[in-house]
Amino acid sequence: MKINVLFFASFKELLGCSSISLDISQENATIAGVCQSLCSRGERWKSVFDEPSKTVKIALNQEMAELDSPLNDNDEVAFFPPVTGG
């Protein structure tokens, strides 16, 4: 299934990437599966997505989500640091 992945703020800068389209197999269809897939892209990616810490915030279809949240085709997953607006 196709998952659209977004990166914001320091993650976008660190990874040099603001969005990416991933193909995820049915058995890997959780946010943890997305993280695993991202790790294969290199050391920088691994530093963020291999056992992501509490400072990696996750949204699924624009609502806050967890590593074990299940995914459906065409879902939007976003990774970002804790927010600092206002």
Next chain:
Amino acid sequence: MKINVLFFASFKELLGCSSISLDISQENATIAGVCQSLCSRGERWKSVFDEPSKTVKIALNQEMAELDSPLNDNDEVAFFPPVTGG
């Protein structure tokens, strides 16, 4: 001694008077003495100043004061209801 007495808001209206200059004897030189003197001016005055209730607020020289506050020549005494600004 000469005491300048001011009335505000509902008191000013009830008494039909915004300020009055009183001559107070040395032995009557407290705010209670002023109240006593004011009572002699008629029934309406008596209704306010004969045993003034908690809703009669008193200021002496523009600071909050009590019935037993002592007075000096040329002091300014004000009587008013609880404030309702803002």
Next chain:
Amino acid sequence: MMRLLSSHLLPGASILSIIKKILISDTALDLDDLNGLIQNNAGESGAAVIFTGAVRVSAEEQGLTGMTLEHYPGMTESQLEIIIKKAQAKWHLTRVMVAHRVGYLTPGEPIVFVGVASLHRKEAFLAAEFIMDYLKQDATFWKKEHYADQSHWVEAKESDREAVSQWDRV
């Protein structure tokens, strides 16, 4: 006639210059001017909180045609000075502006403006609310409400006395 009763800009403090103003006015409060004094602070403050109270016409005041605000000239200003000093002793405030209307007001017109600027938002919120609560209890203003067929002086509210007693805990 707008009378500025106290205004001082400490020249020594370049970033944290303290501006403090009290205004009692018998003409309409110019909210744009007052807002600007607190909000346009050139980055020295970061946080600003403004309270405005206006002549209200809700269910309770149906048919209100206007309001007269009376005050005790001299005492009002010194009471407001004391309130602002108390707030400044509790929180670091870079700007404070308190303005209050007197005279005849129509529904919707602003009665009171309390604006504070500070480095941090919590201080700004607390200080603005503190100043309003004490103004309601201590500043020598009185309101008279006018309706088509009658007028009456507004009575002081118990809730306003309770609001002030909360601050003992802060």
Next chain:
Amino acid sequence: MMRLLSSHLLPGASILSIIKKILISDTALDLDDLNGLIQNNAGESGAAVIFTGAVRVSAEEQGLTGMTLEHYPGMTESQLEIIIKKAQAKWHLTRVMVAHRVGYLTPGEPIVFVGVASLHRKEAFLAAEFIMDYLKQDATFWKKEHYADQSHWVEAKESDREAVSQWDRV
């Protein structure tokens, strides 16, 4: 470009028409306009509280040349909607306006505007502070500070998490 994301005026409620607006803007916030929307309420509200946060240059930020604000379009707006709804469930608010800058800002420029109008001042103070606290924790904005020789992303503050946890008690 100023985008008004939601704005509804309920026609049934003649006195207590509810106005609610969210604005994310990549150009300067027009504070006069925003203030007016909350403060000029024709007597329907009585009390209004406005918070503004600006790019600060105090001791901590000496040498700051500017700031970049990034956000997550779509999610930001829905998070703000949720926050405003939570506030409206707690307090009776007649007007709510939340505006936030994105893009490049210079010192002194406003970043955020939160304005609420209500019948009573306590509700207005609580609601404005509540919305600011939750905006700080939940709205998907990120700040990057620029200095002459370096730039860095601002780190989230523990104090902002604590601010939100207080509201469980209200």
